[in-house]
Amino acid sequence: MVRGQRMPEADADQLRVIGEKIRTSRRAMLSVEAFAEASGVSVGQISRIENGTGNPSVESLLRVITALGYDMADILEPEVSDRTVVVRSDERRTFSSETTPYSIELILPTMSGDMSVTYCEEQPGEIRNADSTIDGDVLYFVIDGTMDIEKDGHTYRLGPGDALLVGFPHRNTVVGDTVVKTVQMFRVGGLMNE
Incomplete structure (x- = not known):
């Protein structure tokens, strides 16, 4: 050109x-x-x-x-809505950034698009502050362990099989001496805004 x-x-x-x-x-x-x-x-x-x-x-x-x-x-990578994608547990990509300094594993092959699904492990005593600049919300599904999620002065205790949909900002705290394993689904703009 x-x-x-x-x-x-x-x-x-x-x-x-x-x-x-x-x-x-x-x-x-x-x-x-x-x-x-x-x-x-x-x-x-x-x-x-x-x-x-x-x-x-x-x-x-x-x-x-x-x-x-x-x-x-x-x-x-082109967006193809009708393709089938398999992501094996031992082949998940890891992701971290300045706003997400801890490592998370991508269940979907990328984080581009309106939705991301991740697998996370949080160590006993670990506290994570979910950033206030994020526009959206996240669905936590607890696989193992116990965690507290604090939002707007309320604390929600989650154990295996529990789920919580929460907006940003919020804080996660691992309770007890077991690693907390979660699947997290995030969508830009938020599920709660629809």
Whole structure:
């Protein structure tokens, strides 16, 4: 493409799809201001990338993708709604970021999209503060152990087989001397907002 020449519509469409994936994933973790600080990319450039209106450098795009904790394939992988995906327990990818400093395992193959499903283990005595900048909520399903989840002055004690749908921010505390094992389903914007 020659400088100043309009981008072909097919390329512009691809940039919009990539931008939407980045926006959806970023909103699940950080405000645009906090994300700009974490990635080293300006708020304006992030906005252009997310809207598919900019022509980001490869370096800017890689900074954004890395700050999300992704590989390039996570963003470029096409969305196929009718495919069947098997994720074996010993092949789950791990994920962590600046806002999620502990490691979680992805049950779905990526964290891009409106929904993510993860498997987490929390150690006895561990306390996790769920970030207040996240726009959405999470469904916790406890497989093993006991945990307290504090939200708005209320404490909910969960044991094996219990589930709780809760918005952000909230705090998790492992109770007792057993590792807490959970499956967590998060959706941007929140299940509770529908």
